[in-house]
Amino acid sequence: MRAHRQGNGSVGDTGRPDAPVFAPGPDGLAHLELILSGAYPLAGFMTREEAESVARGGRLPDGRPWPVPVTLEVPEELVGQERLTLTDLEGAPLAELAVREHWESSGEDTGSRHHLAGDVALLRPPTYGVLRELRPTPAEVRAQRELEPSSDRSLLAVVTDRPLHHRALHQIRAEAEALGRGGERAEVLVILDTGLHDEGLAAAVLAAELLLPPRSSFAVITLPRSEARSASPLGGAWTERDAALAGHVAAAYGATHLLVEAGGRGPETERVMALKPPLTVLDPEPWKYDEGEALWKPFSHVDPREARPELTDAEVEAELAHGRELPSWFTPARVGAELARLRPARTERGLTLLFTGLSGSGKSTIARGVCDGIRRSGRTVTLLDGDLVRRMLSKGLTFSREDRELNIRRIGYVASEITRHGGVAVCAPIAPYAAGRAEFRAMVEEFGDFFLVHVATPLEECEARDRKGLYAKARAGEIPEFTGISDPYEEPTDADLVVDTVGTDPAESVAVVMAALREGGWLPSDQHVSEDRA
Numbered sequence: 061m062r063a064h065r066q067g068n069g070s071v072g073d074t075g076r077p078d079a080p081v082f083a084p085g086p087d088g089l090a091h092l093e094l095i096l097s098g099a100y101p102l103a104g105f106m107t108r109e110e111a112e113s114v115a116r117g118g119r120l121p122d123g124r125p126w127p128v129p130v131t132l133e134v135p136e137e138l139v140g141q142e143r144l145t146l147t148d149l150e151g152a153p154l155a156e157l158a159v160r161e162h163w164e165s166s167g168e169d170t171g172s173r174h175h176l177a178g179d180v181a182l183l184r185p186p187t188y189g190v191l192r193e194l195r196p197t198p199a200e201v202r203a204q205r206e207l208e209p210s211s212d213r214s215l216l217a218v219v220t221d222r223p224l225h226h227r228a229l230h231q232i233r234a235e236a237e238a239l240g241r242g243g244e245r246a247e248v249l250v251i252l253d254t255g256l257h258d259e260g261l262a263a264a265v266l267a268a269e270l271l272l273p274p275r276s277s278f279a280v281i282t283l284p285r286s287e288a289r290s291a292s293p294l295g296g297a298w299t300e301r302d303a304a305l306a307g308h309v310a311a312a313y314g315a316t317h318l319l320v321e322a323g324g325r326g327p328e329t330e331r332v333m334a335l336k337p338p339l340t341v342l343d344p345e346p347w348k349y350d351e352g353e354a355l356w357k358p359f360s361h362v363d364p365r366e367a368r369p370e371l372t373d374a375e376v377e378a379e380l381a382h383g384r385e386l387p388s389w390f391t392p393a394r395v396g397a398e399l400a401r402l403r404p405a406r407t408e409r410g411l412t413l414l415f416t417g418l419s420g421s422g423k424s425t426i427a428r429g430v431c432d433g434i435r436r437s438g439r440t441v442t443l444l445d446g447d448l449v450r451r452m453l454s455k456g457l458t459f460s461r462e463d464r465e466l467n468i469r470r471i472g473y474v475a476s477e478i479t480r481h482g483g484v485a486v487c488a489p490i491a492p493y494a495a496g497r498a499e500f501r502a503m504v505e506e507f508g509d510f511f512l513v514h515v516a517t518p519l520e521e522c523e524a525r526d527r528k529g530l531y532a533k534a535r536a537g538e539i540p541e542f543t544g545i546s547d548p549y550e551e552p553t554d555a556d557l558v559v560d561t562v563g564t565d566p567a568e569s570v571a572v573v574m575a576a577l578r579e580g581g582w583l584p585s586d587q588h589v590s591e592d593r594a
């Protein structure tokens with residue numbers, strides 16, 4: 061589950077010879093797919109007037125309610141084009157945009173952003189690997205229902221960005237029952253809102269099929285992410301505008317009622333309805349687990365002393381990280397199994413440890429000891445030590461800011477590959493800049509876990525140690541741009557562990573890191589502590 065960033069589209073030079081090619085960023089692509097599939101009642105991307113009207117009052121200039129601006133952000137070099145071929149991230153053409161208007165908006169800190177407005181015409185339906193059949197268009201879903209004799213009944217859409225656990229499944233069944241007629245439950249359409257390539261989540265949602273009302277159906281879509289929702293990789297909080305947009309899309313699929321499944325933290329129903337989505341947004345009663353009776357029940361039926369709320373996202377993540385089965389009171393076994401496949405235990409996941417700190421702080425010494433400990437725990441490990449990297453991978457680089465950033469990027473690339481293959485990379489460069497460390501983290505987290513150790517030995521101590529005599533030379537002006545003396549070290553604010561080596565034996569520092577790795581679940585916890593001592 062990856063976070064989505066806005067406006068990071070890329071320009072290409074292939075495609076139709078007469079129109080330049082552009083791959084929109086994730087939100088642009090999400091909007092495009094929803095326009096092309098007929099899920100939006102819009103012909104294309106909005107003009108400034110339209111976008112501003114929607115942002116201001118939740119209505120298009122003609123008065124139709126619409127919750128979010130549907131805009132296409134492009135790089136400045138595309139301004140002035142009359143037509144654009146829009147492609148997916150691999151460069152396959154999807155649609156042609158007939159540009160009606162170029163307009164600019166200005167963000168607080170981002171400067172001016174360029175947008176192109178105009179209608180889009182389908183060139184080729186998008187394909188999403190094996191998920192294509194799970195992404196029926198609204199017309200396909202409506203046609204399927206019309207084949208059935210009872211298509212005049214309510215259709216309850218459940219728009220979810222997460223697997224359905226027992227609490228949600230109970231709520232859905234109760235709402236379907238309340239909406240049903242003649243003893244029959246209303247039909248349910250589960251609409252999974254997921255990233256363009258998050259196939260694993262679909263399997264986890266589908267795993268709950270048997271616990272949904274009979275003849276429930278599924279569709280996968282990708283809604284654009286508001287900033288609030290993209291803030292958390294596990295799916296952040298939905299705003300009322302997110303929910304209202306889900307309502308418009310669900311209505312296009314034929315839904316009469318909407319239930320937003322956002323981990324029990326959906327926006328207030330009244331505020332969603334105030335945006336006038338073209339269906340009824342339900343406000344389901346919260347369900348709680350009654351521990352005394354070992355049953356899920358509507359909250360009002362549960363003795364508060366026995367009420368147990370469901371696991372939070374963070375608790376689910378922690379259970380999975382430690383390789384523990386999700387409890388059966390919380391989720392169906394099949395859902396738990398799919399989630400375990402999607403998020404393997406940390407002992408199985410790739411990991412990069414980055415030690416950062418001043419020269420002489422103890423990075424190499426601790427990293428070497430930690431590598432020994434990791435190896436003894438049975439995992440494969442690669443040490444990318446600062447000095448060694450500078451002799452091999454980064455030979456010839458200087459200590460200018462630019463070269464230091466390049467050095468860290470190279471180490472980050474190698475570490476991310478090791479992580480991708482499930483190994484452990486231990487890196488020990490100074491890595492003095494926050495921006496370089498953030499880029500390093502992002503490279504690694506694309507494939508696995510990242511753990512930052514700040515070896516926070518104070519400058520005076522490092523200088524007193526001066527094992528290589530470098531500080532003396534730096535003070536004498538013989539080494540320019542020396543970290544801590546004549547070059548900055550930006551203290552990390554995002555360290556997972558801070559180690560100060562003053563008055564501490566190296567073996568103790570190694571043991572502190574090893575304990576953190578065990579506690580975090582990256583190493584089996586049954587090792588004897590004395591084994592950490594090399």
Ligand SMILES: Nc1ncnc2c1ncn2[C@@H]1O[C@H](COP(=O)(O)OS(=O)(=O)O)[C@@H](OP(=O)(O)O)[C@H]1O
Pocket residue numbers: 418419420424446447450459463464465467468488489490491492528530539540541542543547
């Ligand atoms: N100007 C300057 N500043 C800092 N360090 C210097 C410099 N010149 C040489 N050295 C030696 O190079 C080692 C640091 O290299 P790194 O690759 O770890 O640095 S960086 O992350 O690219 O900033 C560092 O090794 P460690 O002591 O292991 O940290 C120094 O020994």
Ligand SMILES: Nc1ncnc2c1ncn2[C@@H]1O[C@H](COP(=O)(O)OP(=O)(O)O)[C@@H](O)[C@H]1O
Pocket residue numbers: 417418419420421422423424425426488525527560561562564565566567569
């Ligand atoms: N708790 C400790 N952890 C790591 N090193 C320590 C500790 N206490 C003293 N030292 C000494 O500090 C020096 C650190 O050198 P080194 O590991 O090469 O640092 P760096 O890689 O950060 O430049 C070594 O001589 C080491 O013996």
